[in-house]
Amino acid sequence: MSEHILFLTGKLAEKQLRSILEKMQPAFTYTVHQLGLKVAALMTAEMIARRLPQTFSADRIIVPGRCRGDLAALSSQLGVPVVRGPEELKDLPQYFGKAAQKPDLSQYHVKIFAEIVDAPHISVADVLQRAHYYKNNGADVIDIGCLPSTDFPHLEAVIGSLKQQGFMVSIDSLEADDLLRGAKAGADYMLSLHESTLWIADEVAATPIIIPETHEDLASLDRAIAIMQAKNRAFIVDPILDPVHFGFTDSIVRYHTVRKRHPDVEIMMGVGNITELTHADTAGMNALLLGMCSELSINHILATEVSRHACRAIKEADLARRIMAAAKVHNTLPKHIDPGLMAVHETAPFPYTLAEIQELASQIKDPSFRIQTSSEGVHVFNRDGLLTATDPFALFPQLNVGNDGGHAFYLGVELARAEIAWQLGKRFTQDQALTWGCAATQTEPEVDLHSFKPAGTTLQKPH
Numbered sequence: 001m002s003e004h005i006l007f008l009t010g011k012l013a014e015k016q017l018r019s020i021l022e023k024m025q026p027a028f029t030y031t032v033h034q035l036g037l038k039v040a041a042l043m044t045a046e047m048i049a050r051r052l053p054q055t056f057s058a059d060r061i062i063v064p065g066r067c068r069g070d071l072a073a074l075s076s077q078l079g080v081p082v083v084r085g086p087e088e089l090k091d092l093p094q095y096f097g098k099a100a101q102k103p104d105l106s107q108y109h110v111k112i113f114a115e116i117v118d119a120p121h122i123s124v125a126d127v128l129q130r131a132h133y134y135k136n137n138g139a140d141v142i143d144i145g146c147l148p149s150t151d152f153p154h155l156e157a158v159i160g161s162l163k164q165q166g167f168m169v170s171i172d173s174l175e176a177d178d179l180l181r182g183a184k185a186g187a188d189y190m191l192s193l194h195e196s197t198l199w200i201a202d203e204v205a206a207t208p209i210i211i212p213e214t215h216e217d218l219a220s221l222d223r224a225i226a227i228m229q230a231k232n233r234a235f236i237v238d239p240i241l242d243p244v245h246f247g248f249t250d251s252i253v254r255y256h257t258v259r260k261r262h263p264d265v266e267i268m269m270g271v272g273n274i275t276e277l278t279h280a281d282t283a284g285m286n287a288l289l290l291g292m293c294s295e296l297s298i299n300h301i302l303a304t305e306v307s308r309h310a311c312r313a314i315k316e317a318d319l320a321r322r323i324m325a326a327a328k329v330h331n332t333l334p335k336h337i338d339p340g341l342m343a344v345h346e347t348a349p350f351p352y353t354l355a356e357i358q359e360l361a362s363q364i365k366d367p368s369f370r371i372q373t374s375s376e377g378v379h380v381f382n383r384d385g386l387l388t389a390t391d392p393f394a395l396f397p398q399l400n401v402g403n404d405g406g407h408a409f410y411l412g413v414e415l416a417r418a419e420i421a422w423q424l425g426k427r428f429t430q431d432q433a434l435t436w437g438c439a440a441t442q443t444e445p446e447v448d449l450h451s452f453k454p455a456g457t458t459l460q461k462p463h
Contacts, residue, residue, distance in 0.1 A: 004057060004059050005029070006055060006056050007031070008048060008061065009032060011038045013089060016356070024092065024096070043064055044068045048082075055079070058080055060083065062083055063084055066087055090352060094348075103323075103330070103337045105337075107325050107329070109294075110325075112140050112317055112318060113140070113141040113170055113303065114134035114314050115145045115172060115303070116145055119145050124154060127161070138318025141170050142168070143169075143170045144159065144162075144172060144187070145172045146178045146182075148174070148175065172191040179193070183204035187206050189206055189209060189236075192209045193208040194210065194211050195213045198224060210228065210235055216254065218239070218254060234266075236265075236300055237267055237268070238268040238269070238302075239267070243274065243278070244274070255296055259296045269298050269300070271302065272302060276304055276307050281439070284341070287316075290317060294321075294324035340438050341438060344426070349373075349424075349425040349427050350375050361386040367383055369382050369399070370382065371428075371430045377389055378390065378415060380411075387399075392418070396411075396415075414430055420434060421434055
């Protein structure tokens with residue numbers, strides 16, 4: 001027996017909801033009930049409890065995605081599970097397509113080493129603050145970056161403090177004295193040893209990361225691997241990722257070669273040489289680099305956040321490793337798993353066509369402005385008609401907001417968001433901030449947008 005679902009909606013959205021459900025040809029049966037309010041987005045749990053006369057023998061009730069209130073309490077009151085659907089009706093097919101199997105992003109294979117560069121010049125307190133920031137963004141190991149020919153008198157204090165607070169730590173230097181001091185102070189890993197300095201690993205318990213003796217010298221890396229394997233010591237190898245135009249493609253080949261020669265060794269990739277040294281958005285770079293890591297079973301990366309344009313690199317790498325792990329487990333492309341790395345664009349930016357917006361606009365009988373976008377531009381409409389433009393400045397003279405500064409401010413904010421969304425190909429939803437994935441911290445505005453309404457009207461979302 002198929003599931004029967006009750007969809008609750010408002011007057012303006014009822015026709016479109018029925019049309020979408022009819023085209024879906026779902027495996028479930030359904031009832032659409034219009035709850036007696038114009039705009040479905042203004043629905044609340046309390047309103048449903050007052051106005052819903054019956055549950056229509058439903059096994060589940062789906063309410064608009066922007067419905068406010070305690071749905072758990074409502075479910076208990078009605079005796080039927082009540083859940084939020086998507087915020088946009090056009091997303092219903094995707095909502096039901098993904099509802100049965102949401103990807104598990106709790107799993108990952110790649111360990112993130114987050115480097116605190118120039119550590120000799122940073123106080124213990126500042127190192128700890130940075131370490132907690134990195135950990136909160138997904139770092140597994142805090143890498144302490146030393147500087148050539150630079151005194152580091154508080155090295156032991158830095159590592160000791162980090163260990164006391166439960167951090168995994170690596171010491172990062174090419175100088176033997178730094179590595180020995182760091183490892184004896186409690187560091188878990190040492191970056192980096194090569195064939196001539198493997199003796200350091202005999203002196204301490206820290207796990208070494210091994211690099212070629214000289215750049216591109218894979219033969220020396222092979223010999224170092226054989227030595228460590230003979231000693232039955234844990235180790236990680238790093239064939240060195242080079243920046244673009246300074247050996248990037250050849251270095252990718254090196255990683256592939258090392259994996260083919262040594263199917264079971266642990267490998268590290270220093271992704272910072274790409275994210276830091278390429279002036280492009282880092283989310284895409286992290287996605288691609290972590291995709292390579294997934295294919296080659298590279299289970300460690302060294303990441304940095306030095307350049308301002310790379311200020312979210314750790315957070316992006318954390319999400320990228322989870323997306324790639326989920327895609328690998330299900331043997332799928334890394335698509336439609338999580339939108340967090342889609343900072344600038346969106347998979348479905350314009351849910352409604354101009355024709356559909358025109359049809360909606362023709363039903364509006366009140367003076368409140370609705371704002372939507374389509375591939376044609378930005379659209380503003382109320383009972384007085386529909387205006388379309390690609391430049392919000394072309395719209396303002398026709399909006400007749402008079403001397404109402406508050407309402408003009410509100411429209412300015414919303415139209416600016418809509419223009420940015422239209423230009424970039426992002427989803428715009430009136431009264432909501434644009435989403436930027438890992439590129440920004442999302443915060444809802446604390447101001448009450450309804451305080452900007454002109455006398456006698458209400459600000460309403462389109463659905």
